[in-house]
Amino acid sequence: xxxxxxxxxxxxxxxxxxxxxxxxxxxxxxxxxxxxxxxxxxxxxxxxxxxxxxxxxxxxxxxxxxxxxxxxxxxxxxxxxxxxxxxxxxxxxxxxxxxxxxxxxxxxxxxxxxxxxxxxxxxxxxxxxxxxxxxxxxxxxxxxxxxxxxxxxxxxxxxxxxxxxxxxxxxxxxxxxxxxxxxxxxxxxxxxxxxxxxxxxxxxxxxxxxxxxxxxxxxxxxxxxxxxxxxxxxxxxxxxxxxxxxxxxxxxxxxxxxxxxxxxxxxxxxxxxxxxxxxxxxxxxxxxxxxxxxxxxxxxxxxxxxxxxxxxxxxxxxxxxxxxxxxxxxxxxxxxxxxxxxxxxxxxxxxxxxxxxxxxxxxxxxxxxxxxxxxxxxxxxxxxxxxxxxxxxxxxxxxxxxxxxxxxxxxxxxxxxxxxxxxxxxxxxxxxxxxxxxxxxxxxxxxxxxxxxxxxxxxxxxxxxxxxxxxxxxxxxxxxxxxxxxxxxxxxxxxxxxxxxxxxxxxxxxxxxxxxxxxxxxxxxxxxxxxxxxxxxxxxxxxxxxxxxxxxxxxxxxxxxxxxxxxxxxxxxxxxxxxxxxxxxxxxxxxxxxxxxxxxxxxxxxxxxxxxxxxxxxxxxxxxxxxxxxxxxxxxxxxxxxxxxxxxxxxxxxxxxxxxxxxxxxxxxxxxxxxxxxxxxxxxxxxxxxxxxxxxxxxxxxxxxxxxxxxxxxxxxxxxxxxxxxxxxxxxxxxxxxxxxxxxxxxxxxxxxxxxxxxxxxxxxxxxxxxxxxxxxxxxxxxxxxxxxxxxxxxxxxxxxxx
Amino acid sequence: xxxxxxxxxxxxxxxxxxxxxxxxxxxxxxxxxxxxxxxxxxxxxxxxxxxxxxxxxxxxxxxxxxxxxxxxxxxxxxxxxxxxxxxxxxxxxxxxxxxxxxxxxxxxxxxxxxxxxxxxxxxxxxxxxxxxxxxxxxxxxxxxxxxxxxxxxxxxxxxxxxxxxxxxxxxxxxxxxxxxx
Numbered sequence: 001x002x003x004x005x006x007x008x009x010x011x012x013x014x015x016x017x018x019x020x021x022x023x024x025x026x027x028x029x030x031x032x033x034x035x036x037x038x039x040x041x042x043x044x045x046x047x048x049x050x051x052x053x054x055x056x057x058x059x060x061x062x063x064x065x066x067x068x069x070x071x072x073x074x075x076x077x078x079x080x081x082x083x084x085x086x087x088x089x090x091x092x093x094x095x096x097x098x099x100x101x102x103x104x105x106x107x108x109x110x111x112x113x114x115x116x117x118x119x120x121x122x123x124x125x126x127x128x129x130x131x132x133x134x135x136x137x138x139x140x141x142x143x144x145x146x147x148x149x150x151x152x153x154x155x156x157x158x159x160x161x162x163x164x165x166x167x168x169x170x171x172x173x174x175x176x177x178x179x180x181x182x183x184x185x186x187x188x189x190x191x192x193x194x195x196x197x198x199x200x201x202x203x204x205x206x207x208x209x210x211x212x213x214x215x216x217x218x219x220x221x222x223x224x225x226x227x228x229x230x231x232x233x234x235x236x237x238x239x240x241x242x243x244x245x246x247x248x249x250x251x252x253x254x255x256x257x258x259x260x261x262x263x264x265x266x267x268x269x270x271x272x273x274x275x276x277x278x279x280x281x282x283x284x285x286x287x288x289x290x291x292x293x294x295x296x297x298x299x300x301x302x303x304x305x306x307x308x309x310x311x312x313x314x315x316x317x318x319x320x321x322x323x324x325x326x327x328x329x330x331x332x333x334x335x336x337x338x339x340x341x342x343x344x345x346x347x348x349x350x351x352x353x354x355x356x357x358x359x360x361x362x363x364x365x366x367x368x369x370x371x372x373x374x375x376x377x378x379x380x381x382x383x384x385x386x387x388x389x390x391x392x393x394x395x396x397x398x399x400x401x402x403x404x405x406x407x408x409x410x411x412x413x414x415x416x417x418x419x420x421x422x423x424x425x426x427x428x429x430x431x432x433x434x435x436x437x438x439x440x441x442x443x444x445x446x447x448x449x450x451x452x453x454x455x456x457x458x459x460x461x462x463x464x465x466x467x468x469x470x471x472x473x474x475x476x477x478x479x480x481x482x483x484x485x486x487x488x489x490x491x492x493x494x495x496x497x498x499x500x501x502x503x504x505x506x507x508x509x510x511x512x513x514x515x516x517x518x519x520x521x522x523x524x525x526x527x528x529x530x531x532x533x534x535x536x537x538x539x540x541x542x543x544x545x546x547x548x549x550x551x552x553x554x555x556x557x558x559x560x561x562x563x564x565x566x567x568x569x570x571x572x573x574x575x576x577x578x579x580x581x582x583x584x585x586x587x588x589x590x591x592x593x594x595x596x597x598x599x600x601x602x603x604x605x606x607x608x609x610x611x612x613x614x615x616x617x618x619x620x621x622x623x624x625x626x627x628x629x630x631x632x633x634x635x636x637x638x639x640x641x642x643x644x645x646x647x648x649x650x651x652x653x654x655x656x657x658x659x660x661x662x663x664x665x666x667x668x669x670x671x672x673x674x675x676x677x678x679x680x681x682x683x684x685x686x687x688x689x690x691x692x693x694x695x696x697x698x699x700x701x702x703x704x705x706x707x708x709x710x711x712x713x714x715x716x717x718x719x720x721x722x723x724x725x726x727x728x729x730x731x732x733x734x735x736x737x738x739x740x741x742x743x744x745x746x747x748x749x750x751x752x753x754x755x756x757x758x759x760x761x762x763x764x765x766x767x768x769x770x771x772x773x774x775x776x777x778x779x780x781x782x783x784x785x786x787x788x789x790x791x792x793x794x795x796x797x798x799x800x801x802x803x
Numbered sequence: 804x805x806x807x808x809x810x811x812x813x814x815x816x817x818x819x820x821x822x823x824x825x826x827x828x829x830x831x832x833x834x835x836x837x838x839x840x841x842x843x844x845x846x847x848x849x850x851x852x853x854x855x856x857x858x859x860x861x862x863x864x865x866x867x868x869x870x871x872x873x874x875x876x877x878x879x880x881x882x883x884x885x886x887x888x889x890x891x892x893x894x895x896x897x898x899x900x901x902x903x904x905x906x907x908x909x910x911x912x913x914x915x916x917x918x919x920x921x922x923x924x925x926x927x928x929x930x931x932x933x934x935x936x937x938x939x940x941x942x943x944x945x946x947x948x949x950x951x952x953x954x955x956x957x958x959x960x961x962x963x964x965x966x967x968x969x970x971x972x973x974x975x976x977x978x979x980x981x982x983x984x
Contacts, residue, residue, distance in 0.1 A: 331972030399838045400898040449837030456831045628840045630975030730913040
């Protein structure tokens with residue numbers, strides 16, 4: 001009650017002051033400088049609106065106005081090359097007002113554009129870039145699935161919700177994923193571990209075949225997938241997009257929304273949300289019981305890009321829970337035999353949204369900070385810090401109410417520090433130098449009540465790289481890179497005493513022994529690796545239409561935690577997996593060549609590659625082991641030398657303005673040289689064809705996409721014999737886990753209607769039918785092929801809004 | 804000057820990272836393996852009261868043979884134990900009995916023919932006997948194996964073969980069996 005009175009009193013006092021404090025001897029002064037490099041802006045006009053007071057900045061960017069009466073004014077600062085700035089002031093005493101103006105904005109936009117142009121030219125390796133919007137419009141549920149539209153890339157799946165990228169037949173730790181300039185660190189070793197990333201929080205996805213981007217590591221002979229955001233435009237604007245997808249298969253959908261605000265001074269902030277919910281998916285003839293999923297992610301990115309310097313701060317949070325086909329939860333080799341000999345999954349229940357064990361839960365959080373500064377001579381200094389926490393839990397069907405206790409519970413924390421100096425120029429040479437430090441801590445929670453599959457470990461990595469390129473003309477580029485990494489793994493692991501002795505570790509690694517506890521032994525394996533990687537390549541324009549790129553890549557990869565230490569049961573393939581301490585680093589040589597030609601309406605590219613890898617680490621079944629649950633095959637990590645070769649062909653032809661045809665063909669040949677047999681899990685010959693029709697009038701188009709996968713004829717024999725009781729007699733049976741399924745075809749149709757709103761932003765409605773013919777097939781690269789067919793027909797409606 | 808400031812900033816970050824990196828790791832706790840079964844024990848009693856105990860032990864991966872006489876009834880009580888810590892032997896059978904609605908004991912025979920039925924004091928889920936306690940009767944002399952199963956979440960509890968029963972094996976061990984006239 002007294003408060004308004006008091007405020008009134010204050011107001012009265014201040015008014016009193018104003019009336020009696022009138023004086024006209026005040027001054028303002030200050031400096032006007034360039035927002036980007038702080039240099040003074042000469043000749044800017046500073047005016048007090050509604051008065052005759054003004055001043056122009058001198059050679060130091062300084063201005064001064066004297067003899068102003070106190071009061072409220074509006075200042076305007078004008079310069080022919082800058083947007084005008086206005087500021088309201090309340091002048092009671094003499095003041096200093098400094099302003100940063102957005103100088104030569106057009107020039108800066110030009111720098112951004114040319115940076116992009118240069119980076120396109122400056123690559124001697126095959127690279128495919130996709131826009132995230134494009135990926136979304138194909139209705140792909142995972143980033144990785146979207147890669148199936150790129151020839152040479154394929155997808156390893158465990159059912160529908162879990163997908164891993166494979167490039168030229170290589171996957172897992174051999175394919176790196178980079179998000180916002182940092183490598184992704186999650187439990188990427190497992191074939192059933194999908195990368196914990198929401199691709200909707202990025203704008204472009206690049207696929208680089210071969211370990212050509214040494215900046216991000218030299219240990220990915222398969223290649224790299226780089227997810228990034230576009231550089232921000234220097235203007236005040238607020239925009240966003242929302243994407244809603246509803247699907248019939250899984251009776252669910254996905255919603256993603258993104259909002260971004262940019263300012264003319266280079267500041268930007270954006271936020272993004274994704275939510276997904278699906279129930280049980282279905283194959284053409286039955287429900288795939290327990291295959292639903294739910295996901296919720298968000299990210300916030302902010303920063304200031306002043307062109308000559310800038311910073312970025314990103315945070316992202318990813319949460320997923322995926323059910324795993326109930327029929328894939330099996331007891332031993334006998335159960336696997338029954339599953340293989342049945343045409344349908346053994347458990348088919350009615351549709352539900354429930355997610356029960358077996359299931360996986362993943363949570364990935366990332367925070368990163370980047371800073372860069374551009375010196376006068378265009379040399380760029382960058383550094384960044386990134387912290388990632390990956391929390392992974394896997395649930396099995398267990399006894400005694402323990403189903404809710406995870407069977408695998410891993411917490412992986414990764415700190416990563418990077419620094420680089422790029423744009424160091426000497427004549428036609430351009431160099432980049434960088435360092436990388438990484439510290440990783442894996443914690444395997446013992447409260448699972450199940451022996452750890454992966455032990456506790458600390459991993460230290462220090463790397464240094466040096467890249468250079470030579471470019472004299474626009475038609476020829478030579479580039480090369482060298483990288484060295486030191487890796488140290490410090491693990492603490494319990495072995496069963498019997499295993500420790502049986503594998504001869506007791507004599508070979510006696511210095512790792514710490515103490516014996518019951519029938520177990522605690523050990524401290526300390527392993528050191530020194531990796532050298534190198535790359536060199538040329539990019540040449542032979543004629544205006546024909547381009548040739550060739551590159552050679554040497555990559556070296558230290559074995560990962562799973563390859564070294566795996567120790568336990570992998571439920572979904574009824575396998576006991578053992579790592580091996582004696583594995584050496586993998587050394588891979590790869591040669592890639594790319595011809596591409598663009599001639600009027602026809603474009604094609606042909607990209608063959610050959611590679612040889614020494615000490616290639618792979619897992620193979622070695623024997624049967626009797627457990628209380630019956631016989632299990634033992635899969636052990638081992639090393640061999642392998643030869644891989646293949647080619648990707650892409651072509652696109654525009655008949656006229658209405659019809660366009662795209663074709664992609666990809667083939668990989670893989671041979672284990674020491675054992676003289678094919679390598680397991682290689683993608684078979686596959687093609688896709690796309691036919692697009694856009695009418696002369698009207699705002700719609702229609703696309704027909706045909707996928708063809710041949711049957712993989714080259715595969716190793718990993719079958720087992722075991723004794724089955726049949727009609728009261730023991731009968732020897734073969735468990736055939738080797739023979740790939742027959743080839744298959746799939747037909748998808750996409751129908752889009754473009755809507756134009758009044759501010760000229762395009763929104764879109766799409767109606768999609770996937771697997772239109774509802775054909776029943778099994779995919780060799782899908783681990784669930786042992787238990788069920790792949791997905792049946794799916795109708796999808798998509799609404800994409802831009803605003 | 805500006806460069807110097809940047810260098811100083813880098814130094815600060817390096818020191819901060821060094822602090823984070825310098826942590827060491829405690830020795831991990833040994834996992835106390837739960838629901839782990841190391842022994843399958845059959846207590847066999849003939850109608851005349853003579854007893855036989857057969858113990859399939861994981862560390863030895865075998866057991867003594869079961870010896871039965873043809874055409875006579877035996878009561879067989881199965882139990883599942885975790886003896887990996889001899890000072891604290893766990894009886895897992897109690898868990899199975901508690902979750903009777905999800906479990907079924909099943910016996911498969913090769914080389915011999917034995918009829919198995921639920922004993923009168925067997926653990927029941929409704930009218931279904933879990934076969935924790937069962938009655939065995941062998942047809943004729945011979946020798947072979949008894950494959951002892953504990954099946955979790957069978958799809959058909961009343962099936963007569965392992966294949967039709969569905970579910971997955973928590974236990975599957977082979978015990979030699981000899982039947983005399």
